[in-house]
Amino acid sequence: MARRLLAALAAAALTAGIAPAAAAAPDDGKIVTTTAHVDAPKVFWENGTFVLKNEAYDELYPLEKTVNWVGRGYARSGSNQGGQQYIFLPPDNEAYGHLRKVAERWYSAPGMPSGPFPIWAGFGADAAIPVEQFRNGTFALELTKFDGPGRMEAFMTNMDLYLPLFSSHERGRRVSYLVPGSHTHNETAFTKPGRYTLTYRAIARGVDGKIIASQEIPFVWQVGGTRPAKDAGPDLATAFNAAPTGDTSGYRFSLAPYAGREHDADDQLTELRFDAGSETVAGKVQFFLDGYFLAEVPVEKGKARWAEMIGSGASNFQAVFIPAAGGGTPAGNSDTPSTTRTAAANTATGARWVSAPVSYTFGDAEAGTSESAAQLPEPHSQDPAPAMAGGEYTPSSFDYTVRTEKTAAGNVTTSVAFTDPKVRAYVHGGYYAKAEDKYPDCEVNMVTDSRGVASVTQGDSWCEGYHLKLSIDPHPEVNMSAAADVRFGTMDLSAPQSYSGRLAAAPAIGTGTQPAPGPQPEPAPKP
Template sequence: MSYLRRVSTAALALFLALAPSAAWAGPDQDKDWIVTGQHVDAPIPIWHDDTSSFSLNTINLPMEKTVLWLPKAWTGTGEKDEAKSQLVVPAGRPDLSFLGAEGSVLNAAPQNPGPGNTPIWAGLGAGEIGDTDKFEGDTYTLDLVSVDGPGRMEMFIDNGDSVNRFLSSHDTAYRSVYNPRHTHLYTTFTQPGRYVATYKMTARSADGKAIYSSPLTPLVWQVGGANPSEGTIKDIASAYNAARPERGDGQGAVPTLTLAPHAQREHPGDNHLTDITIDTGVATDAGRAWITVNGYFLTEVPVEAGRATVSELLGADAVSVQAIYIPQDSSSARWISQAAQYSQRDKEPVSVGTGEQLLGPSNPDPAPVWNPDSLPLSSRRVDVSYDLKPGTTDQYTATVRAADPSLRATYKIEFLESKYDFSPWCSMEGTLGAGGMDTKAQDLGVCQGEPMHMRVTIRPHPLSDAVMTVAEASDVTVGEHVGLTATLHVRAGASVPEEPAPDPAPTPDPAPSPDPTPTPDPAPSPDNGGGTNPAPASPLLNDPVEIARGHLDVRLTQQNAAAGITYGLAVKDDSLTAARTSVLRTLSSTTLAVAPNARFVRPSSLSDPSYDVLGPVGSATYVLPETQNSDIVWPGLSTEGIDYAALPDGADLTLHLAEAPEGARAAFFQGGAFGSAAKVHFDSTKADGVVHTTEATHMHGNWVFSAPGTYRIEVGARSGERTLVAPQSFTVVVRAGHHADRPAPGGNDQPVPTPSPGPAPTPDPGPAPSPAPSPDPTPSPDPTPSPDPTPSPDPTPTPAPTPDPAPTPDPGPTPSPDPAPAPRPFPAPAPNGGPLAPRSNGGNGGNASAGGTQATGGANPTSSTTGAGVSPARTGVGSGAPTSTGSSSSSPVTAPKAAPSATPRANGSTSGAQSGALSTDGAQSGAAQAPVDGTQDAANAVPIAAGNEAGRSRGWSPYWLVLLVIPAALAGGGAGYLIRTR
């Protein structure tokens, strides 16, 4: 019998009623851990196999036993001193309207912290989930149920020119993160004070019959105020009732509470602060002052000589501020102030006298509770479309629109060379929340001109009646319009909504004005930047490896010995490439493979001269972004584990471009908030780079490469004038979008030595053009391929089919002999935690996003897709009609509309797809994928084919071999077994 383990609405109401045990609960001095000034991940989901349930942690402690404290903080550097605990909403950014009016100043836990990770470097954690095939659709969600506090809370990633929203206290469209992975982002608050964010985890069993969840778990944020551990009063009502009601010295004191603009200008952002002063009226009084905002605890401070003053960032909207005085001397009396209304915009002081009662928590704009028992489906139709923006040649408006406006789901759209590729040339991700629609801008320049395979993966929330659905279309030409329609699968036993008959030739709706970008739903990744070195005493791996995605750091290491401390450099590789766990590698054995999807066009919003490392506005470079993108490698720098007591001058990591394509540029920088000035650590056209550290540091930035080709970057370490580690180099291979643009060993694109630049900066070169592609030779007619065998709904392996005739290779110049071994331009990367590919389309299988996921059983077998922009079929790619993967049905599909021819590019570039973000997952990251951790099967790290190394050949492809081998392997025990025993 099926069962549902679910927290009822009544239980939630009881939890919310009891969570604040006293109306003014707030002092958290009894919590096990007050977290501040450090890297911290919370919530972190934990799966328990023994109970089939989740729990939530702050790092390794139960989340409910911890508090995240956000104090005031500044960078404290003369170069660029800034308030790290504040965020100003800039003008001219309608996509930031969810944060408040232009010019509003928010309390902020920053995406990039100040020195010593101040005020706090908080993010979401990937957790300990293990294999996700125990969940329906390999999907689980972190759900924000409620936020109780004096103002609003928002969590988002800043990309410089755009944002990706994650979670919101007041907008219920942003209440779920799908398959969370390690992510650092902004967490902002409109008012200071104590917030309680209540979370839960949700998943469904693979058979769809059980709901797995966690208890409703609170996470406390203390915004502003003093360290909660210094509090002495637990229950203000009890403390007030127990205090002396009348003065013992007979003096006629007149206490006051005064709010006024902060007058001092010691730090940046001081002009936004408000001084809150309590004066008992007698200079000898001593006690404690308890201050609330909208009735919520803000801080507790000592009162000395009858006075206490705190400086806090109040919100742009007025709040009620109240002070309660608890005497600790022999003569003063308890006191309650009236509520004073004040905001950061007020310029004149306001004073109030004695009040009559304690104000309980009362947010005038309370956050809604979101905790549904189920998410029924009213329509299965989801339309996906791309429309070329007027006046552009490669900039598109992408729209995902569900016919059911209440659909909750994450999606990923990919354009690939073929259906069996793991790495998309262009991709976009996001979520569908309230309203059922998402709109984004995307650069599809690299995907124009040649037929592509289009794949849309939709993962509904585990409480939805819909299940994971994959819709695909082969031979799609990206022109003025391209799109397809997906029909969602429905869980067995759920009611199937009736769909209206489709229009004969549906015309897509005009693209709406872009809304604030929703959450890209992050996929889990192992560790992703934790400070623990794997097996410090173990030797470094020296086998050559190419890493195309996942997290890694170039790390300074130390070894303690009797002769003293020695230092080294290593690549801490968390990507699980050719390894089942995190490993340490030598730099020289490591190659970073950069795909076309790293292409980034500099927007006008990044016009500050500090972004000139990206070339002129409108030009394209290749960027490894500051915040993780699941389809792009994510390298960082780290000195974690270094004892700085032995390094009084700190530790400097040096960067030098040793080799590069002729005229190419490399750079490393960290973006400023909302496109403000960037901090450039390295620009190869000017000087070697230096990253100075004075304490254990883990950092990520944007790595920029101006042109396709092979780069070699040297990293060294020094302390003052002392050399800690001589320079060592790692390799970066940047692949453009078409075979003629790819670097080939022995060709003209070979790296050339680059001397160290002198002290005088050289002029910034213009953007290095991609090598002009040579025209393809006229191909001979391809033989008509045999139709692909129709997948059988029965998963029983079938005998290997008769192979299709091998296509006649295109005529072309005779290839030269292979050169000596060198790093390959770009490997076919291993799937990121998904099932092995290619896989049969029969049964319930199917390719999903990069790395793939398998649809679970119980899906409604009626599914079809309709697409637009499909060109004539290509040999070995597909039938020319869209297909729906993950269905056991062979129901017919609607033939797609013909697409207009590709719009020519103004600059003739055929480079890779825009990454969509400088410092985040942006328009391509956040795939909801299976977690990648030490429990994954080693086969997941084994590349199956490297067909995309050779370019977009219209002749023979290694995939033909795969298509022949897989069925034979199935007959002999399964493809999975074949791969695992390679």
Template sequence: MHPSFRRSVAIIALCSATVMYSPPAFAGPDDGKTVATKGHVDAPKTFWENNNFVLRSERGSKGSELIDDSVIWIGKGWEENGKSKYQFSLPTDHTMDFIGQPGQTFYTAPDLMNGNHEPIWWGFGADSALPVQDFRNEAASLDIISVTGPGEMEVFVYDDTNPHLLRHFLGTSENSPHSSILTAGAHTHNSTLFTKPGRYQVTYRTTARHKNGTLIASPPSTMSIQVGGQEPKAEKTLSTQERFDAAASMELAADDYTFKVAPKEKQEKSGDEHLSTLSFSAKDTSLSGTLTLFIDGYFLTDLPVTNGQASWDEMLGEFDSKIQAVFTPNDQQHGRWISEELSYKYKQTSGTTSATNKTTWTDSSNMQRQVQPTEDIQLSNPGIHARFERVNETVNRLIVEADDPSYIGFIHGGFYSKHNSQYATMNFEGLIRNGRGQFTFNDDDGIYDDDSIQLKIIPHPLMSGGSLDTPIGGRYGNNKTPRYDGMLTIDNTQPNPSPNPKTDITTCNNKPVLDRGHVDIAASMARHSLQTTLHDDTAIVDNKSVDRRLDQVVLGVHDNAIKTQRKDKLKFLDDNYYLLPQTQHNDIIWPGYSTQAIDYSQLDGSVYLTITPASIPSGASWGAFLDASLSGDNQILLDSTTNDHLIEVGLASHAHTNWAFSSAGLYTFKVSYSAKTKAGKRITSAPSTLTFAIGDETLKKCATGNYIPDNKPTPPNPAPPTTEKPKPGGSSMFNLDTFARALFGIVASVGALTTIGAILAKFIPQPLLRSLLGR
């Protein structure tokens, strides 16, 4: 769907945990921990400290804590259009039948945010300073060791336009992946689904095998996750057992207390049809206290009882459960109560009264379920086999099978086109578990035909050996069926590098080239002024994450980024173009933009990112867009053919988009952020220069140190009419900008905006006018 005049791109947002003060009667088991919620969170994020791995919960720019000292809270949330964001219904294509039946709906932290911070944007990753150069295969592994909780957790990315391309990162169920490969600076944007609400405790550790053969493993670390219920409190509170022991024990009449679970009657919001109302009532309307709810013996939430009443709407899920209530009064004149366990069934009603008074409640919190071994695994048989299997007309699958049924490892490698034999056109990514793994991909219209294939097998650090790095004979496509039958290494060494090692171009016009990994065009604010920096997670120049000036580096793009338009035609591009994808590709730079360090409470409205061309190849076009989904077409954010150079960011956000360039060459942009303070003052960061070197030939030319391209900034046709055509070097656009801002200041000072706004609109480009008007 194409953007309207006021495009608001407020996708991914970060905020710190909201501090809430409640009576000490509340007794959540994670009260007093740092709460990660309603924003961008990487947890676990693996760091390297004191020669070992440390697992932390990183809340964007707000800091990080050990995962043992923090809690993830997934509450409810809705988009600006009212659509639920905390629910995920299993697709009808059966790709997720390992969770449940198609159409069943579950609690989920979404992989993208739209419109606000709720409920949470949660992924996992690794710090850029991980010394992967010392690890076998330059990789580590994040492992789920054990779990306690009422249901299962699954971590994935699902694209409704390409359902067969489900990426299943991690999970706790028997057939889910329990390990995910980590490289320095990696992080994910994923959905995390839970089959039931309640409290989960997931124990992780990160492992790697040193090149000398020794195993490096972090101590097991446990992360608490509160799914549904109320947000954990900032202060430590009494436990349910402590409150219960202090409460009075007395005989209760049948009508003293009533507890009931029933489908929500008044359905006002999207997703309410999946909710149940849990209600408590007392005969004495002066009663106050705390009602603690459990699901299958696991903590669900605490509710305040006031005037003898308590009620909470919760998505209990579509699986059968046991629900139990424990009431503790605030005084000694009323009795405590443990209800019997209610048998919950989806959309059915059940209830109980204090006529039944249990002496203990079911406590399953110590029922830890082991999901993965922690001991070394000896490779018993080195045989390995790889083949391609057609799924349907547009989808294919790489299947890897090891002769050792206990083998655990990762599928890597990829397709390499004739354009570039050193950088993958597409990366293979998959887990081998119990000796078998697969990677599914879209190859409609023969997009990988005649590509060569490089297969890389990386053993899990627990494996004593089992590496592979080899080409698969023949080229892919054109009805060919390439396969491989060979042997893995049998010791802890890694194989010789692939026959075409990368010959990196490290500089462009004497500046370092960043051609892979993650970077953000980041905004920050201090003393009512804005700054723009490049947050560099690539670890290419420094072995860590750093903030640097945009003009200190060049973003390099190789020919492996060449794409051909097929289904969705983008009007600002030719049939063949260079694409920096919205989701991370290991061999393509991954630029995003971030305002998550901005305190929006100091601002009046949005923050605006302006990217204006200073020098681009003659006749070239460029832009940025979001991937299409079933709900609409690609959403265009930037379009050089319409002089649309402005992105509105309505919330503290960290976002990624597709970047597209029509042709090779050196593209230079002036980049700035702007906003308006509460006092009405417009603030703008100093323009910073951002350069993209597009194409291998461009990178070779500028590697000499003095490459001056024959660029012309004239926008390609069709272009919107302007009063003055831009001149080479962008000088006329700069003059128009200066003139417009001066004119706007004069008009604003005399209060004549309403009367001559239409006249301004005829002479000032729409992006600039929106910037001036604060829209």
């Protein structure tokens, strides 16, 4: 209904010879959750199934009606010179090696900001989730679709600790298992700024063997760029098609290193520029990265500027200009001579324009174009996410091997590998100072990847001499009813240790090549 009304208004404006208002950004009109702690998605239980919501500002909102906005944020201080809190630089540590291989600089919503800016995001679950109704008492939040200009990693970090939670591109990192009443304070990092759509569902298997799942809900992150506006307007295509045409030979879109130094990390920014070549031109310009919306900026006296951290690697940028209402000649008005239409466009607020793409990498010299594109930008990620795994599966084997070893750098790798590479499972627990301890001193929390392997490398070898206890729970879509608790004795990391076992109804006790276990405590509780 709203779209039809906007189209009618645009048509009426054309009839009157007046261009409609500039286009809205894609998430204008949504509830913007930012500059606060936000739990989204947060899983609730209503009417016998899961429901996903956004919890922010002590309120609950339907997830699909909200947008998380990550703007440039700085630590609170006596001036604007506080340290930046929106660029994550992976430390030179083995646990972060895979992040550094992908990108040197990530645009991030910080896990623990100093002060309220920017967004402080996480996810979680309501305390009233009835885990007694689920197989093994487990349920999960799952990323089922991902669309955006780059990739996303969500993780917890503290010094040498790296605990992965979600990954857009690693098949084994599309699911995080939750505990009722818990929520996370994690980094949510993206390789590029722009508009991302993450589709989630909550899932469990009931004790009766049936799958329980929420609807799949798309949730938008606007990473960098401009904050979505309170009120929505006509979409870009509607506004552009209704906007006036005219001479755009003086228009230019360009990118260059940002010269400002008002804030910390300004030297990491790139400036996007629109120049119309005439101070009479006014309106709004939308900037795009690889076809995904980035920012909307007013054009005043023929110019617009936007500074952005564009990530690592090359991206294709475009600008779309919509002139202010009331100027130029409406598109398609064939009754007006072309010379008159051109003159009106040149002397009023300008003519619509889509720039040709400009390929640019952070740190390059200025690059730009005055050429036009034949159509509006379309999303074309240079790093698309692989297809998500899904559907029920019966394993050909329930055998697995647990392995621990000290790396050359002195860190500790813990892994679980299944004989059937298609097994999806949740492995959690960790290293305990005492065998009878309920909670680990060095937590292990991981899920299997597309090879049926779950692995994590953590810190240095301070967990040597501790007790390793792991719980292995199959993904809800894996057709089996058993879980396993694997308990090792005191860990001697002078050589790799391993244990081969099989998922079974009874707890599995390690008796393989690892040190002989001592008296066995009760199985570790699920963290």
